[in-house]
Amino acid sequence: MSAKAVVPLAAFLLLAPAALANQPAPPPDEPVAVDKGEASFYGDRFHGKKTASGEVFDKNAPTAASKDLPLGTKAEVTNLENGKSTEVTINDRGPYVDGRIIDLSEGSAKKVGITEENGVAPVVVEARPSDQPTEELKRKVEQEAKEPGNGK
Amino acid sequence: MSAKAVVPLAAFLLLAPAALANQPAPPPDEPVAVDKGEASFYGDRFHGKKTASGEVFDKNAPTAASKDLPLGTKAEVTNLENGKSTEVTINDRGPYVDGRIIDLSEGSAKKVGITEENGVAPVVVEARPSDQPTEELKRKVEQEAKEPGNGK
Numbered sequence: 001m002s003a004k005a006v007v008p009l010a011a012f013l014l015l016a017p018a019a020l021a022n023q024p025a026p027p028p029d030e031p032v033a034v035d036k037g038e039a040s041f042y043g044d045r046f047h048g049k050k051t052a053s054g055e056v057f058d059k060n061a062p063t064a065a066s067k068d069l070p071l072g073t074k075a076e077v078t079n080l081e082n083g084k085s086t087e088v089t090i091n092d093r094g095p096y097v098d099g100r101i102i103d104l105s106e107g108s109a110k111k112v113g114i115t116e117e118n119g120v121a122p123v124v125v126e127a128r129p130s131d132q133p134t135e136e137l138k139r140k141v142e143q144e145a146k147e148p149g150n151g152k
Numbered sequence: 153m154s155a156k157a158v159v160p161l162a163a164f165l166l167l168a169p170a171a172l173a174n175q176p177a178p179p180p181d182e183p184v185a186v187d188k189g190e191a192s193f194y195g196d197r198f199h200g201k202k203t204a205s206g207e208v209f210d211k212n213a214p215t216a217a218s219k220d221l222p223l224g225t226k227a228e229v230t231n232l233e234n235g236k237s238t239e240v241t242i243n244d245r246g247p248y249v250d251g252r253i254i255d256l257s258e259g260s261a262k263k264v265g266i267t268e269e270n271g272v273a274p275v276v277v278e279a280r281p282s283d284q285p286t287e288e289l290k291r292k293v294e295q296e297a298k299e300p301g302n303g304k
Contacts, residue, residue: 145232
């Protein structure tokens with residue numbers, strides 16, 4: 001085989017799987033639990049204390065407190081002021097202020113551009129069954145997504 | 153140059169840009185207008201009639217009616233029952249039923265799994281300034297995203 005023949009063949013063989021691997025997988029057909037409201041900045045007053053899930057609160061970890069989502073849930077938080085998103089694990093209960101739906105650790109708040117100064121931002125919180133680490137959480141998030149309040 | 157040397161070089165030259173091209177661009181830092189509510193199926197009773205934007209309504213076109221979004225806006229609609237998304241252009245006003253935020257053409261409804269039979273589904277509608285086709289729409293969507301109702 002000449003070099004001229006080898007190049008297009010190599011290109012095809014190497015590009016085909018690469019193109020497939022880089023194509024984002026279509027999201028699975030599943031319900032999504034979505035909530036819209038305000039996110040607040042957790043602050044560091046709880047750093048080192050225990051959260052509702054029993055973990056020691058680490059202000060730099062990608063975690064958050066939610067009123068509704070089960071402990072352990074993985075959720076995506078998008079700041080509607082700037083479109084920035086981050087993934088958090090729910091490890092605490094709260095916030096207990098009207099209109100607030102999620103309290104972000106300092107680390108997570110920073111990722112979506114919320115600082116101690118601006119403090120609060122409108123967000124969308126999305127949880128998908130297929131992103132959950134356990135079968136139990138998959139089921140719970142599916143249930144949450146199917147509740148009549150979802151999408152209303 | 154031998155064939156053996158040509159193959160890795162060709163692979164590198166061809167794969168590097170391919171990998172870059174397939175990487176999803178990070179979304180720009182911009183506000184997002186998000187609404188959550190029910191989507192309904194437009195049906196074909198309007199097929200061939202004029203929409204609010206002056207276009208003739210085509211039930212197969214990727215269009216929708218919105219109460220709030222400016223005519224011409226491009227928006228992403230996600231069905232929360234199955235996670236399916238589609239892009240629509242707002243070309244009409246409506247729906248005028250409580251809790252309904254968007255009326256999808258038959259073509260768009262099908263793409264997110266809404267049929268004439270199930271008729272209604274909880275959805276999230278997102279509009280981003282950078283997706284808009286004109287400067288005026290970019291500005292209007294930005295304004296919509298910054299209104300106090302967004303994220304509340």
